[in-house]
Amino acid sequence: MKKVILMMVVALCVATASAQLNVGANVGTQILTGDGSMTGFGLGIGGEYLVMPNLGVGVNLGYYIMDREKWDDETITYFLLPVYLTGKYYFLTENFRPYGGVDLGLYNMGARMKYNGISESHSDTKVGIGPVVGFQYDLSDNLALDINAKYYHVFDTGEFSTNFVGINLGIVYKFEIGR
Numbered sequence: 662m663k664k665v666i667l668m669m670v671v672a673l674c675v676a677t678a679s680a681q682l683n684v685g686a687n688v689g690t691q692i693l694t695g696d697g698s699m700t701g702f703g704l705g706i707g708g709e710y711l712v713m714p715n716l717g718v719g720v721n722l723g724y725y726i727m728d729r730e731k732w733d734d735e736t737i738t739y740f741l742l743p744v745y746l747t748g749k750y751y752f753l754t755e756n757f758r759p760y761g762g763v764d765l766g767l768y769n770m771g772a773r774m775k776y777n778g779i780s781e782s783h784s785d786t787k788v789g790i791g792p793v794v795g796f797q798y799d800l801s802d803n804l805a806l807d808i809n810a811k812y813y814h815v816f817d818t819g820e821f822s823t824n825f826v827g828i829n830l831g832i833v834y835k836f837e838i839g840r
Contacts, residue, residue, distance in 0.1 A: 680838055683709040683717070685807060687831025691725045691741065694824045699739060701727035705829065707747070715751040720744075721764070725827075735776045740784075741825075742769040743813075747793070756799040764791045768815045770823075787823070789815035797833060807831040 684707070691701045703725030709717040727739035745766020751758045771784025795809025808830055815823040 681711040681835060682838055683711070683719070683805075683833050683835050685709075685831050685833035687807065687809075687829040689827050689829030689831075691727060692826045692828075693727060694826060699727045701725050701739070701741070703741070703827075705743075705831070709747070709749070714754045717747075717749045717751070719747050719749075721747055721766075735774065738773045740771055740773070743767070743789070744769075745789070749793070751797075757796060758798075758805075759796040760794070762793045764793060764811065764813070765789075768813070770815065770817075785817075787815045787817045789813050789823075795829075803835050805833040805835060807833050 686707075687705045689703060689705070691703055693699045693701075703723055705721055705723035707719055707721035709719030711717045721743070723741070723743045725741040725743075727741055743766055745764045745768075747762055747764045749760045749762035751760045753759060766789065767786050768789045769784050769786045771782060773780065773782040791811050791813035793809050793811040795807060797805040797807045799805050809828075811827040811829070813825050813827070815825075817823045
């Protein structure tokens, strides 16, 4: 058993001796669907490790303000904070790389209310999953444009819809480690 573990560690070290990492940021529109649909705007950051030239795994973080409702002295702001693992398969490995993938993670959803100068907030964290399709287009050796669309389902039973669509535009910085 020790030999098997040692061989796996050596194989992992060799595989990561020269690996590509991608880090990026994006902006996008998020649209809650279903009853009480809302639109919002948000930012995201993430990192991806290319296991093979056409297979990547990573982690992403986001912050989305979904909608603001205003009355005389009252304002309600809905927000979404996703933290998720992602896996992508790149169909091509040239300058134009269309991809498909899936995201799985935690989604903190909530609302902030201000009324007559008093502020209150409530949030709840749920598990969600979502497919993603998009493409990356190389602008240079180390920089790529990323455009994608995501459809998420957050596992919850509440009065608000827990399905949303995201349309995002981002920039990716690519670099090699281990050289």
